[in-house]
Amino acid sequence: MPDVPSLSGKRAKSVSNGKKELRLAIAGLGTVGAGVVSLLQENADLLAARAGRAIRIVAVSARDRKRDRGVKLEGFTWYDDPVSLATAPDIDVVLELIGGAEGAARTLVEASLAHGRDVVTANKALIAIHGAHLSHLAATHGAALLFEASVAGGIPAIKLVREGLAADQMEEIGGVLNGTCNYILTKMGDSGEDFSEILASAQKLGYAEADPSTDVDGWDAAHKLAILAGLAFGQPVSFSSIRVEGIRHVASYDHQFAREMGYRIKLLGMARRLDKSGAIEAWMRPCMVPRHAPIANVNGVFNAVRTQGRFSGPMLIEGRGAGAGPTASAVMADVMDLARGAALPVWGTAPQPARACAPISALSGAYYLRLLVRDKPGVMAGIASALRDEHVSMRAMSQHSFVTHDRDAPLSASAPEPVAPLAIITHQTQESAMKNVVARLSDMHEVLNDPVLMKIES
Structure with missing residues (x-):
């Protein structure tokens, strides 16, 4: 078999079993895009051996041709308009590394999928907001849409x-x-x-x-x-x-x-x-x-x-969860899957419309509630009354030393009483009940900040 030229300038013995090289186009040469170029130039021989075919960047697109990105870009065809990569010749996979849920990133991904061209993206916002639509496009036109790098950088979560x-x-x-x-x-x-x-x-x-x-x-x-x-x-x-x-x-x-x-x-x-x-x-x-x-x-x-x-x-x-190296590695993991011929449905099943999550008010759990209160008689009685009326049971309480000023909730310089931070842990209760408690406490003259509420996760 003939040798396969690699981006590192060396010659790698072909392990493609007759498969042609996989040709990539990268849209976006920021931290992640430059990281992908660097990874592929350094590891081209290793990737070819593991994928069973050579993988090569043939085209790129970014806003500034003159910017030094710390990687060699010679030999790549440059496109000023990233969307043109969707129909440019001699490209197998488009890597969308521009970012953002709208604009050029969305237009490029939609156009690529509509033309049956496989897409790899690190764009979490795009997939989170438009994932249902994009998965339908991919299925309709027989294209793959992969996004391992969109979640947690180099962790193979997806x-x-x-x-x-x-x-x-x-x-x-x-x-x-x-x-x-x-x-x-x-x-x-x-x-x-x-x-x-x-x-x-x-x-x-x-x-x-x-x-x-x-x-x-x-x-x-x-x-x-x-x-x-x-x-x-x-x-x-x-x-x-x-x-x-x-x-x-x-x-x-x-x-x-x-x-x-x-x-x-x-x-x-x-x-x-x-x-x-x-x-x-x-x-x-x-x-x-x-x-x-x-x-x-x-x-x-x-x-x-x-x-x-x-x-x-x-x-x-x-x-x-971030950085050029981990994210570039995740992008190339998807490219390797495509090189091997593996492409799964976007959500693991046939495309479906997006569904709404349950309203937060319907949830339940234990909660942490923190207040800044004035030091005066009757304050705890008022807090206890708000909890009692919403059927919220208190499991623990803690109070810190008195303070006269708090950077997170500034007091008036003329405030006559000292104040103290107070924390309450509840037993299991409804989120809606805690929201009602917070609303009542916010109206109390003795409570000097917006109450802070956190869920307790075991």
Whole structure:
């Protein structure tokens, strides 16, 4: 057999058994796109041996041709319009690495699938919001749509669910799905510093963007949760029906209370099957997690995905959730599947319309409630009354030393009374009842902040 030229400049002995090389086009040469080019140039021989055919980049598209991306781009055909890759000749697979749920990324993916061209993407927002439509396009035109890199970087979370656990019935899936938030919460718990201080540090270290809203407000992680839920339960979920809450309101007080009460705080996304009807719950929110739980010890910028199957039981996989290397590796894992001829239905089953998740008010659990209250007689009676009237039972309570000022909920300089942070842990109750309690407490003159409510996840 003839030798196969590789991108590394060496010659690799062909193991293609007559298969022609797989030709790639990359749209987007940012961190991930450049990482894919680098990985393929360095590991071309290894990939050819494992895929049974050579894999080669033939075309690229990005906004700035002159920008130095730290990789060699000579020999690639350059397209100024990324959408033209959908119909350009001599291309087998389009790698969409532009990002964003709309604009060029969406148009390129839709056009590629409509022309029967396979697509690999790392675009979590696109799949989370438009996954039902895109899966229908892929099925209609006989194209593959793969997105391993869209969830948890280099952790093979999607392969675990779609392939490794394909024979099992999933009961729940979720985990720690954003490294920026996990880093901030970990550092807050370790140092006692406030959110704003840790966020500034994370931005200096490159763990948080200049505008961190997508991360700290929970949207990035919620996109990943939507994808995992669709795969676990065989049908895409309506993204707008997922309750999304970020970490801006988590204060140093909350981490102190968590330590005292045996918990750690994590931004968790969870999706669960509620009953035999197929209804599911899905939410993204800060939670109290028992400190002995494995997921409570996933720290720093690491991500973790937890599954619970009827037959497979609980499983936790952990690793770096972002970065050029891990994400490029996940992108190329999908390319390798296509090179080997493996292509699965997008959601593991025939295309279906997106379904809505159960309303958050219908859920139940135990809760953590934190208040800042004035030190005056009758305050606890008012709080107890609000809990009693909503049939909420208190399991534990803790109060810290008096303070006269709190950066998370500033007081008037003329406030005559000292105040103190107060935390309550409830027994199992309804989310709707806790929302009513929070509304009542917010109206109390003695409560000086918006009450902070977190679910307790065991």
